[in-house]
Amino acid sequence: MTLILIFLATVTGMELFAYAMHRWVMHGFGWFLHASHHRERTGPFEWNDLYAVIFALPSIQLIYGGVQAGWGDWATAMGAGIAAYGAIYFGFHDVIVHRRLAHRVVPRSAYFKRIVQAHRLHHAVESRKGAVSFGFLYAPPVERLKTELRASGQGQLREPATD
Ligand SMILES: [Zn+2]
Ligand SMILES: [Zn+2]
Known part of the structure; x- marks a missing residue:
C-alpha cells in the first residue's frame, strides 16, 4: 500500500x-x-x-x-x-x-482537449520569454491562458486548431 x-x-x-x-x-x-x-x-x-x-x-x-x-x-x-x-x-x-508517431487519436474528453490546447498555447511563443502554460497534465482554463498570453505581449497568438 x-x-x-x-x-x-x-x-x-x-x-x-x-x-x-x-x-x-x-x-x-x-x-x-x-x-x-x-x-x-x-x-x-x-x-x-x-x-x-x-x-x-x-x-x-x-x-x-x-x-x-x-x-x-x-x-x-x-x-x-x-x-x-x-x-x-x-x-x-x-x-x-506533437505527432511524433502517426496516430488517429482525436482528443474528445474536456480534460484531454484542455491539456492539448493549453500546450498549443505554450507553443504560440517561440521565444524564451513570454510563454504560458508550463505544466502538462494539469492545465489552467484555456481562456485564462489566452488572457495571460495577450498580457505578456510576446506571443503571436496563433489560434490553435480547434479539433
Ligand atoms: Zn511541446
Ligand atoms: Zn517550452
Missing part, C-alpha cells in the same frame, strides 16, 4: 517538478537545448530530447538502488513513478500533441 502511495505521489510530484524545470530552467539557462522544441523540427530528434535523457537518470539510479543496491522498495517505487510520468508525458506530449 505504502509503495503504491509512493509511486502515485512521485507521479504527481513529477508534474510539479516538470513545471518548475520547464518554467525556470528550460526557459532559463537551459533554453539553448529547449529552443529546438519551440521551432519546427527538421529531423527525427531535437536537442530538447536530451532533457528526457537527463530526467531518466534519477529514475534509473533509483530503480538500480532499489533492486540491486539494497536501498529499499521505496526507491524502486519512486524510480518507477518517475519512469511512469516519463511514459505518460511521452504519450500525451510527443505522440498526441
Whole structure:
C-alpha cells in the first residue's frame, strides 16, 4: 500500500517538478537545448530530447538502488513513478500533441482537449520569454491562458486548431 502511495505521489510530484524545470530552467539557462522544441523540427530528434535523457537518470539510479543496491522498495517505487510520468508525458506530449508517431487519436474528453490546447498555447511563443502554460497534465482554463498570453505581449497568438 505504502509503495503504491509512493509511486502515485512521485507521479504527481513529477508534474510539479516538470513545471518548475520547464518554467525556470528550460526557459532559463537551459533554453539553448529547449529552443529546438519551440521551432519546427527538421529531423527525427531535437536537442530538447536530451532533457528526457537527463530526467531518466534519477529514475534509473533509483530503480538500480532499489533492486540491486539494497536501498529499499521505496526507491524502486519512486524510480518507477518517475519512469511512469516519463511514459505518460511521452504519450500525451510527443505522440498526441506533437505527432511524433502517426496516430488517429482525436482528443474528445474536456480534460484531454484542455491539456492539448493549453500546450498549443505554450507553443504560440517561440521565444524564451513570454510563454504560458508550463505544466502538462494539469492545465489552467484555456481562456485564462489566452488572457495571460495577450498580457505578456510576446506571443503571436496563433489560434490553435480547434479539433
Ligand atoms: Zn517550452
Ligand atoms: Zn511541446
